[in-house]
Structures are given as C-alpha cells and as structure tokens.
Amino acid sequence: MVVLSAARWVRSRLSDRFWRVQEVLKYARHFRGRKNRCYALAVRSVRRAFVRSTKARREKKRFLRALWITRIEAASLEHGLKYPAFVSNLLKSQVELNRKVLADLAIYEPKTFKSLAALAQRRRQEGFLAALGDGKEPEGIFSRIVHHH
Amino acid sequence: RYVRQLQRLQLLFSPTAADARGAREFVEEAAQDFARQHPDVVLYVSPHSGPGPAPMLRAEYLNGTVRDELIASKTSEEILQLATKLANQSGLDIIRIRKPFHTDNPSVQGQWHPLTNKPSILTVQGPRLQPQ
Numbered sequence: 001m002v003v004l005s006a007a008r009w010v011r012s013r014l015s016d017r018f019w020r021v022q023e024v025l026k027y028a029r030h031f032r033g034r035k036n037r038c039y040a041l042a043v044r045s046v047r048r049a050f051v052r053s054t055k056a057r058r059e060k061k062r063f064l065r066a067l068w069i070t071r072i073e074a075a076s077l078e079h080g081l082k083y084p085a086f087v088s089n090l091l092k093s094q095v096e097l098n099r100k101v102l103a104d105l106a107i108y109e110p111k112t113f114k115s116l117a118a119l120a121q122r123r124r125q126e127g128f129l130a131a132l133g134d135g136k137e138p139e140g141i142f143s144r145i146v147h148h149h
Numbered sequence: 150r151y152v153r154q155l156q157r158l159q160l161l162f163s164p165t166a167a168d169a170r171g172a173r174e175f176v177e178e179a180a181q182d183f184a185r186q187h188p189d190v191v192l193y194v195s196p197h198s199g200p201g202p203a204p205m206l207r208a209e210y211l212n213g214t215v216r217d218e219l220i221a222s223k224t225s226e227e228i229l230q231l232a233t234k235l236a237n238q239s240g241l242d243i244i245r246i247r248k249p250f251h252t253d254n255p256s257v258q259g260q261w262h263p264l265t266n267k268p269s270i271l272t273v274q275g276p277r278l279q280p281q
Contacts, residue, residue: 109256111258
C-alpha cells in the first residue's frame with residue numbers, strides 16, 4: 001500500500017551511514033593528516049585527488065615522452081651522437097622506431113642500440129658527402145633507400 | 150585446449166527465508182540445466198534450515214581464489230546470469246592491471262650497466278700488466 005509506506009518513508013532515518021562514509025574514506029586512507037580520518041575533510045581531498053588524476057593522464061604522456069627522450073639522448077651520447085642527429089638520421093634511413101622502443105632497446109639491448117647508432121652515424125656522413133662532396137663519389141648506400149608512402 | 154577455471158559453485162541458502170526465493174526458484178528450475186551445460190563445474194546445493202546468513206553463491210577457482218556473491222532478493226534469471234559470469238571468469242584478482250605486458254626475460258643481450266660501453270680494460274682483471 002503506497003499510501004502507508006510513503007508516510008513511513010518520510011519519517012525513516014539513515015541506517016547505512018557507516019558504509020556510505022567508508023566508500024569515500026577508503027580512497028583517502030593513504031593521505032596525510034586529518035583528511036585520512038575525518039569525513040568532511042576527506043570528501044574535499046578525495047574529490048580533488050580524482051580531478052587531478054583525470055587531468056594527469058594527459059600530462060603522463062608528455063612526461064613519459066620526455067623521459068624516453070632523455071634516455072635516448074644519454075645512450076646516443078655514449079656512442080658519440082647527439083639526440084637530434086640520431087633521430088633524424090634514423091628516420092631518413094626509414095627506421096621508424098618510436099621513442100618508447102628506442103629507450104627500451106637502449107636499456108635492455110645495448111648492442112642493438114649500438115648498431116642503430118652506427119647506422120645513424122653512417123647515414124649522417126653520407127648526407128654530408130651528398131651535400132658537400134658534389135659529384136665524383138657514388139651516392140651512399142643508406143641514402144638510396146626507396147621511401148614508399 | 151580450454152580449461153575452465155571455475156572449480157565449484159556452492160549455493161548456500163535457507164529454504165524458508167524470504168530473500169532466498171530467487172535462489173529456491175533457481176534450484177528448482179535452472180540449476181540442473183546449468184550443471185548440464187557446464188560439465189566441468191561442480192555445483193553444490195546446500196540449504197541450511199532456520200534463520201542463517203544471507204543467501205550466497207560461492208565460487209572457487211583453480212588458483213584458490215574464493216568469490217562470494219550475494220543473491221538475496223534476486224530473480225532466478227539474474228542468478229543464472231551471475232552463475233554464467235562466474236563460470237566464464239578466471240580466478241585472478243579484479244584490480245587494475247598496471248601494464249598490459251610482462252616478461253620474465255626482458256633482456257636478451259644483457260641489461261645495460263655503466264660499464265657496457267666503456268673499454269674493457271676497466272673491467273677485465275688479467276695478469277698484472279707489464280709497464281711498457
């Protein structure tokens with residue numbers, strides 16, 4: 001009977017307040033200070049934490065790319081090449097590896113990275129010869145790669 | 150070949166409680182068909198008489214995880230859907246996977262350390278070099 005239960009429902013009191021509070025506090029347990037214990041402070045902190053985590057997903061991509069670039073730069077400097085020279089010459093030799101893979105190779109496969117650095121160095125030299133040498137010497141080997149687009 | 154990760158399903162309910170009505174209907178109608186369709190899952194039906202805990206569906210997996218699901222005030226179809234969902238799961242924890250890949254041998258050529266690209270004279274310890 002809807003009529004009776006409407007009056008009862010209006011007068012009823014909350015019985016699962018504990019679990020509603022715990023739903024929020026479980027995300028605040030690792031916070032510092034009173035915001036990990038007190039609900040009123042925790043609600044605000046948890047909401048800000050969620051907003052920051054959604055915004056940070058865009059920053060994470062930028063951060064990781066910068067990290068990979070730092071690592072590739074360090075590894076290529078060990079082999080005597082600077083990062084812009086390394087990457088541009090790899091692209092000109094049609095080796096389209098992204099920075100994530102290059103950074104992983106530099107860490108876990110150092111010999112492969114050394115050969116990639118040698119390839120980039122050779123392509124660089126051929127580029128200089130093509131630009132400055134002009135003529136008598138034959139064109140380089142790695143510069144003659146056909147680019148299919 | 151596919152090995153079903155669900156080992157057994159235990160249906161714990163009370164034959165008199167009001168919220169176990171869906172569980173009773175499930176046992177009467179759909180439990181046998183479910184057991185026939187999933188021959189590698191063992192279905193235990195254990196009614197406990199008198200007032201007891203809430204009706205539960207307990208799923209145990211081959212890796213040892215036990216998953217309890219409340220079936221209080223659920224219809225027979227919902228319990229069937231729940232049972233098929235549990236039967237198709239594996240027993241791994243349902244948490245966020247940090248990386249979609251994993252290797253036990255990440256490095257084939259040997260992981261980089263500060264002395265990989267240095268001349269080997271720094272690392273090799275041979276007989277004492279004679280001054281030339």
